[in-house]
Amino acid sequence: MATPEFDSDVLIVGSGASGAAAAWSLSRRGLRVTCLEQGRWVKPSDYAHSRPDFELARQTSFAKDPNVRGWAEDYPINNSGTPIYPLMVNAVGGSTVHWSGHFPRMRPSDFRVRTLDGVADDWPFTYWDLEPYYDLNDSMVGVSGLAGDPGNPPRSPRQTPPLAFDAGCEAYLRGLEKLGWHWWPCDNALISEPFGENRSPCNCCGPCDIGCPIGAMSSAHVTYWPKALAQGVQLITHARVEQITVDRAGRATGALYYDDQGVRRSHTAGVVVMAANGVGTPRLLLNSTSARFPNGLANNSGVVGAYLMFHPVAFVSGVFEEVVNGQRGPIGGLMNCQEFYETDLARGFVRGFELQLSRSVGPLSVANGGILGHPVPWGSEHHEALRSRYAHTMTTSVMLEDLPEPENRVTLDPGLTDAHGIPAPRVEYRAGENTQRMLEFSIARARELFEAAGAVEILVDPLVQESGWHLMGTCRMGDDPERSVINGWGQAHECSNLFVIDGSTFTTSAAVNPTSTIQAVALRCADWLGRNYREAAA
């Protein structure tokens, strides 16, 4: 036992993508690890996939916006200051409980944007420093895909082969081949063949965004958690953390939380690790004020909560004459087009984007606007319009790099609180000029692709409101304590036994989905903490 005077050696707040990975890594070294998670285990019977009304779950029990879903475990978010709503899941496994599992890696240039392109900041480490942890993470969670993409550095063989290639892929391919653009089958955090325990391979049922009832999706509650629990990690569910406690010297001592009966409790630990995501972590640090940290824990710099990045997303859908059955097969990425990923200033902006070539949804969601918010008209044209779109549509997400700006931030709302009276977060965000120029250009490219592919109708949502899936940058990493909250090991500059390991660590956002990087960063930080626990806790 490293620090017997505390309830635990390490206290992790949040059991999502990063918290689960760190719990597994730290417990492997024999440390006593406790994780406080405000949510619960999602049970197999909670999933709607076996019911004819499964698509309703998108609007109700499995809605991605916690303000809409309104589980008792959710907390409210004041979204009035942002055109993009933050989305998340508050449960064991966090936001990986219902997600799309699109699992690309960042590229080497993504870690060096100041050096290469003169914008934002470099990360405090390189792609090559992170590569072993990407590999370790993939081997833990199980990824389907194919190594050999010329758009990315060589990588280890994927755990299971790429997913099916159906009529929708053929449609995309027509366009890609005509234009001569890059594409590659996506890495996906889901298994196409047997892998791991108590998991079935994907049977292409479709709606991954309302969870995966058979464990094919590599969500943290089916990948890391069973292993972490077997290694002795104590996971306390329905435990809502109110604040991180500190001693007079300003060292973290643990957390105050409300248990499942609403009783306020304290848990002490030698080291506290924040894994509550890019909104939840700054919210808790800002709420943890003390004489030493009047503006919130580790926030004498004022950087906690600032530099919030989303990936502003546009959806572009192509409607085809032929049946493409976009509702069959995992909804997320089938193929990636990274033709426009690296900076080319002739395009009028710095940095780049990817086209995430995805599938579509069932008839109810199509009627209500599909992925795009273009409802099918009612009345005499209804049936014809519905039938021309349903099973005939493929949707591409334009995912672009969002540059960090200090004005985009998470703060504490002065009035709104959660069910325990804890101040709720308020999110302020606007897409910067570079982003807006890139959005315009990238939507035009997605249109060009669908035109080349022969789509008969093209529908566009130029900035999707419900697209704050990726919550990044609000406790950013860096070497400069004036411009960052933590160092390259996740250790707070102002509080050496406080670590942050979730999406808020991102120095810059890259133009790919973040979770493979979030988990690789969490494993790297946990590895360092495991090796240096005594010094960190001292």
Add this chain to the structure above:
Amino acid sequence: MTARILTPEELALLTLVQDELVPAHGDLSAAGTLGAALTVDAYLAERPLLRRPVLTALRAVEAAAGETPFAELDSEGRVGILRQVENDDPEAFSELVKQTYNAYYTRPDVQASLGIDGPPQPLGFELPAFDESRLARVRAMGKLWRDA
């Protein structure tokens, strides 16, 4: 089955409105005739936040019909009223449409008419395997990433 939230008059009006929103198609009756109004009533019972927009839209339909009750109008007249309400209060009206679509497209008979023979699980779908030979052109593109 009786409604839990809607009065019998509101239920009858909603049924007529839904028949215009999603008319009959092939062998399938229109949404209202199929019973979508009772399903929407159940949604209103389960999700109180839906009540205000849906009831607001229904009342607006009634008010717009004026002297001649909505039920006594022909289909063209009813559609005219609905367009007017949609124009005047798009938010409330779109919620009414959305809940009607919800009630209609979650019915197995409606899904069957679209070729859907059951929910996604447990059977899923069988799709063709990925064919690596399709990547020949892209493989030949050479390194496309910047080292750093």
